Amino acid sequence: MENEAEMSGVPASRRPKQSPTQIGNHQLSPETLMMGFGFDPTLSEGSLKAPIFLTSTFVFETAAHGKRFFEGITGKRPGGAEGLVYSRFNGPNQEILEARLKLWEGAEEALAFSSGMSAIATLLLTYARPGDVIVHSGPLYAATETLIAKILGQFGITWLDFPAGATQDEIAAVIEAAKAKGRLSLIYLESPANPTNALVDVEAVRAARDAAFPGDDKPPIAIDNTFLGPLWAKPLDQGADITVYSLTKYAGGHSDLVAGGLVGAKKFLLPIRMMRNTIGTICDPNTAWMLLRSLETLELRMSRAGENAAKVCAFLKDHPKVESVGYLGFLEEGSRQADIYKRHCTGAGSTFSLYLKGGEKEAFAFLDNLTIAHLAVSLGGTETLASAPAAMTHLSVPDERKAALGITDNLVRISIGVENADDLIADFAHALDAV
C-alpha cells in the first residue's frame, strides 16, 4: 500500500483507510485478505462490497490536484499517479484488484490487463526494441510464440529459445548466443510448458542471467505462471522479476471473463504501466469487479481442483486403455524435473495430458462420450474441460514440431474442475469404456 507521503497529493476525503494485513504479530494470509483488502466502505456509502465504477473520467478537487496527478501519470514526478484521472489509466475496481493480486506472490506491484495476451503484448512492447533479441523457453502459448516470432519479427526483433527443461549450462549457452546477436532485452519463460508439462528451472535461469549480466543493466526475467499460479507456484521467490497471468484461467476461474495480470517489482512494472497508460490495455471495471469476486474463492477452488486431479489421475494411470498420464504429481523420483518441482511448486495443478492407447479415433471416441466434462479448450474453470490439442489448439503446428512436443493424435488435454471427484471418475470410466 502507498504510504502517507506518497499519497500526499490526494485529498484526505478520498484517501482509502489502510487495510490491516496483521493482527499483532500475526501476518494475515492472502485467502483472508481477498475479502476486503484495498477497499474502504466509507468511500462508497458503507457498501460492504466494492461497487462497479462505470465512469470514463474522475473529477479533480482543485486544479492543483489535477496538475499533480498528471505529473505522476506522465512520469514528471516519480511514484506514479496519486489520484484517479481517466479510466484508460486506472479506476477504483482495477486498483483494488491490483492491490489483491500482489498479495499472492508478496509482490511490490501489480497491473491488470484486458487479456492475458494484452498483458504479454504490453510487456514485450515495453522492453523490446528493433535489433534486440528475446530469449525464451519453449514451447510457449501459441499466441505468445506468434507475437514474438511473427509480429515482433516485423520490427527487427529476433529470438532464441531453449527447451523448458534445460540445465543452467544450456540456458547460459543460449544467453551467450543471444548477446552475440544483439541486445538481449528480455528473458521470457513459461512453466510448465503446454502440453509437455516440462518445468523451467527459474533459479538456473536467474543464475545464468546474473552471470552473463554482472552489472546493473540486467534484462528482466518474465514468466507465464498461468498453469500453476498463483497458488501452486510463486516464481518471484525463485528469482523471476515479473510474473505473467492469464487471469482468464484459474484466477477468474468460472470461464466467464477474459483478463490478464503482471506482478513484480515496481522498477520493472513502472515502464509497463506507462505503456499501458498510453495504449489502453487495462481491463474494464466490470471485469475487475468479477475478478474481485473470483479471488475470494481462489484458494478454495484451486485446492479442490488440485485434490480432484490427483484422484482422477490415480484412476487413469493404471487404466488398460491409457498409455500414460502427463501429470506433475507423477514425476520420476530423483529426476531433474522432480528436483525443479520440489524447489518451485507446492502442488501439481489440475491440468494434465492423457495419452490414450490408439490415435485420433480413440481420442475422439473418449471426448464424444464424456457427460460431465465439457469438450472445450481453456483451463482453470470450476468445470472440467477436455480437448484434443493435435486437432484443435495445435492444429496449425507443423508435424515435426508436433512430434517433438509430444502432441500426438492420441493426446487429450484435461483441466479438472471442482465437481465431486467420484462423479468425474465415473464420467472418465464410462467414456473409456466407449473407446
Ligand SMILES: *Cc1c(COP(=O)(O)O)cnc(C)c1O
Ligand atoms: C490462456 C493463456 C494465455 C492467454 O491468455 P488470454 O487471457 O486468453 O489472452 C497465455 N498464456 C497461457 C499459458 C495461457 O493458458
